[in-house]
Amino acid sequence: MARTMGKANSSAIPEVVIMRLPLYMRALSTLLGQGIDVISSQGLGDHLGVTPAQIRKDFSYFGRFGKQGRGYNVRYLLSELRQILGLEREWHTALVGVGRLGRAIIGYPGFAPEGFKMVVAFDVAPEQAAESIRDVPILGMSELEQALVRYNIQIAIVAVPAVEAQPVIDRLVKCNIKAILNYAPLQPQVPPDVHVRNIDPVLALQSMTYYLKQLSGPASTPS
Amino acid sequence: MARTMGKANSSAIPEVVIMRLPLYMRALSTLLGQGIDVISSQGLGDHLGVTPAQIRKDFSYFGRFGKQGRGYNVRYLLSELRQILGLEREWHTALVGVGRLGRAIIGYPGFAPEGFKMVVAFDVAPEQAAESIRDVPILGMSELEQALVRYNIQIAIVAVPAVEAQPVIDRLVKCNIKAILNYAPLQPQVPPDVHVRNIDPVLALQSMTYYLKQLSGPASTPS
DNA sequence: CCTTGTGAAGGGGTTCACAGCA
DNA sequence: TGCTGTGAACCCCTTCACAAGG
Numbered sequence: 001m002a003r004t005m006g007k008a009n010s011s012a013i014p015e016v017v018i019m020r021l022p023l024y025m026r027a028l029s030t031l032l033g034q035g036i037d038v039i040s041s042q043g044l045g046d047h048l049g050v051t052p053a054q055i056r057k058d059f060s061y062f063g064r065f066g067k068q069g070r071g072y073n074v075r076y077l078l079s080e081l082r083q084i085l086g087l088e089r090e091w092h093t094a095l096v097g098v099g100r101l102g103r104a105i106i107g108y109p110g111f112a113p114e115g116f117k118m119v120v121a122f123d124v125a126p127e128q129a130a131e132s133i134r135d136v137p138i139l140g141m142s143e144l145e146q147a148l149v150r151y152n153i154q155i156a157i158v159a160v161p162a163v164e165a166q167p168v169i170d171r172l173v174k175c176n177i178k179a180i181l182n183y184a185p186l187q188p189q190v191p192p193d194v195h196v197r198n199i200d201p202v203l204a205l206q207s208m209t210y211y212l213k214q215l216s217g218p219a220s221t222p223s
Numbered sequence: 224m225a226r227t228m229g230k231a232n233s234s235a236i237p238e239v240v241i242m243r244l245p246l247y248m249r250a251l252s253t254l255l256g257q258g259i260d261v262i263s264s265q266g267l268g269d270h271l272g273v274t275p276a277q278i279r280k281d282f283s284y285f286g287r288f289g290k291q292g293r294g295y296n297v298r299y300l301l302s303e304l305r306q307i308l309g310l311e312r313e314w315h316t317a318l319v320g321v322g323r324l325g326r327a328i329i330g331y332p333g334f335a336p337e338g339f340k341m342v343v344a345f346d347v348a349p350e351q352a353a354e355s356i357r358d359v360p361i362l363g364m365s366e367l368e369q370a371l372v373r374y375n376i377q378i379a380i381v382a383v384p385a386v387e388a389q390p391v392i393d394r395l396v397k398c399n400i401k402a403i404l405n406y407a408p409l410q411p412q413v414p415p416d417v418h419v420r421n422i423d424p425v426l427a428l429q430s431m432t433y434y435l436k437q438l439s440g441p442a443s444t445p446s
Numbered sequence: 447c448c449t450t451g452t453g454a455a456g457g458g459g460t461t462c463a464c465a466g467c468a
Numbered sequence: 469t470g471c472t473g474t475g476a477a478c479c480c481c482t483t484c485a486c487a488a489g490g
Contacts, residue, residue: 014481022429023410030409040449048410052449053483060451068450069490085429086436093428104327105424110408114425154435155428178438179431181424185333186253187246187271195434197427201328201404202337204420205316205378206245206308208402211418212377213309215401237459263471275471276461283473291472292468448490455484462477468470 017058021081023048024055028078040071090115093181094153096168097160098123098138101183105159106133119151141168148175159183240281244304246271247278251301263294313338316404317376319391320383321346321361324406328382329356342374371398382406 027047031039041052059065059077062084066072082088093111095102098121106118118136123129126138139147148156156172158165158180165184172180173194180196182188185203188196250270254262264275282288282300285307289295305311316334318325321344329341341359346352349361362370370376379395381388381403388407395403396417403419405411408426411419 016481018433019426019430021433022426025429026408026426027410042449049412051483053485054481056449056451057482064451066450067490068488069448071449084433086432087429091428091432091435100330101327104324107323108424110425111428114429116425116428155431157424179428179435181427181431185249187250189272195431197424197431199422199424199427201331201380201420201422202333202339203242203245203249204404204422205314205334205339205402206248206310206337207242208378208404208418208420209309209314210241210244210307212314212402239459265471274461276463277459279471279473280460287473289472290468291466292470294471449488450490451488452486453484454486455482457482458480460477460479462475464474466471466473468472 013061017061018085020050020054020058021085023050024058025078025081025085025087028074028081032074032078037074038071039074041066043071087115090117091155092117092119092151092153093155093157094119094148094151095121095136095157095159096123096141096144096172097158097164097183098126098129098133099159099161102159103129103133105157105183106136116155119153120147122147144171145175148172148177153177155179155181157181157183158188162186236284240284241308243273243277243281244308246273247281248301248304248308248310251297251304255297255301260297261294262297264289266294310338313340314378315340315342315374315376316378316380317342317371317374318344318359318380318382319346319364319367319395320381320387320406321349321352321356322382322384325382326352326356328380328406329359339378341380342376343370345370367394368398371395371400376400378402378404380404380406381411385409 024044027044030047041055045052045055065077065080093116095105095118102121102123106121111118121136121138122141122144123138124141126140129138132138156177158168160168162184165182165186166188169180169188169190173190178194180188180190180194181199182196183199185200190196247267250267264278268275268278288300288303316339318328318341325344325346329344334341344359344361345364345367346361347364349363352361355361379400381391383391385407388405388409389411392403392411392413396413401417403411403417404422405419406422408423413419
């Protein structure tokens with residue numbers, strides 16, 4: 001679950017394309033782990049449920065990475081995608097909200113290997129949470145603005161209760177944060193140059209029940 | 224983050240529309256909490272960053288819920304949407320994978336109020352996890368098939384390691400599960416009649432860095 | 447022969463704009 | 469006057485199909 005719903009990009013590359021690139025990367029990593037050096041758009045598509053044409057078209061926005069008659073060199077393509085997405089550097093992230101969810105996020109081991117370093121966390125009651133978790137210092141909310149600068153944060157992860165989320169996000173935006181991963185159950189309002197991705201399992205479930213309902217009971221014939 | 228990427232629905236209503244309905248519901252709930260009884264498509268759109276035209280068009284797939292010149296009765300619209308999405312009943316969900324992430328999911332208090340009842344959980348090492356958490360019994364993986372039937376499960380939540388996810392999902396599909404909320408970092412392969420939503424914070428982050436990169440360094444002029 | 451890269455065609459969702467009605 | 473509901477226009481992404489090339 002995610003995405004900013006929005007209109008968006010007047011400029012060149014469709015956002016949907018950008019959002020597929022990480023998917024391709026992951027499939028390529030898997031292939032690499034299996035010792036596969038070359039893959040066709042067909043082969044890659046099979047792993048993802050995407051058509052070969054779409055994959056080729058997506059790549060074509062950025063350059064020519066394949067070899068006719070052969071396909072794509074997995075290692076090379078992977079490094080190109082990594083470069084395109086800006087994943088060759090380390091990004092500093094900050095967590096806001098160290099409740100039950102926030103602690104789970106700090107503990108999640110999946111971010112670091114991908115270059116996302118959790119640098120600092122904030123909470124209204126920092127002393128309740130402990131002084132630090134996994135070497136991540138936990139500061140009070142009043143220190144937010146200063147610390148974002150001091151720690152050179154580029155990405156914020158929001159895990160505060162719904163009612164506090166928008167004010168927190170407003171503060172982040174004021175601090176020039178341009179990328180927000182939002183776990184709070186609301187649709188944040190941000191300026192067009194700020195990117196938001198929402199993690200919302202409840203929304204995800206609620207959109208599936210529509211289809212489940214169709215199955216079990218089309219019910220009585222109306223009228 | 225979520226969604227099954229896919230092609231999809233030949234039939235009537237676009238999947239994007241279905242996925243927006245829960246969003247509308249949440250905004251309406253908020254409005255209701257604020258004591259607002261009537262809202263226009265314009266007003267509702269302001270809360271969500273959606274155009275009024277889109278909202279009206281979305282609703283028009285299902286009926287006529289508004290009153291010209293006034294707008295929509297919040298309470299009525301909400302109950303209609305709830306009905307459309309099949310949220311008036313309780314859905315039984317099962318969790319597969321009771322590791323760090325799985326325990327956080329069991330502990331998450333956001334599902335139950337929306338009618339999603341966590342009924343049972345499974346793990347390869349059930350005894351390690353405790354016999355039950357929050358009254359949710361934890362069974363071994365070998366009991367999966369039987370228990371899904373016994374507990375009348377309609378929705379599965381997958382929180383196992385990536386390498387085990389596809390096999391687990393295959394088993395769920397064989398058991399006639401048609402809705403899966405997947406937390407494992409992969410794109411599951413399922414038949415067209417099975418609905419999957421992926422929760423994947425890393426993908427979400429990786430698609431935002433593309434835009435961050437543009438900001439900081441368009442870098443040197445290539446060639 | 448096989449697979450890429452891509453212009454063109456196609457499809458589907460969004461936006462427009464207005465008739466209809468309270 | 470105000471706002472809904474909706475056919476039509478528009479736009480953008482996806483798919484097609486083929487020239488190009490190893």
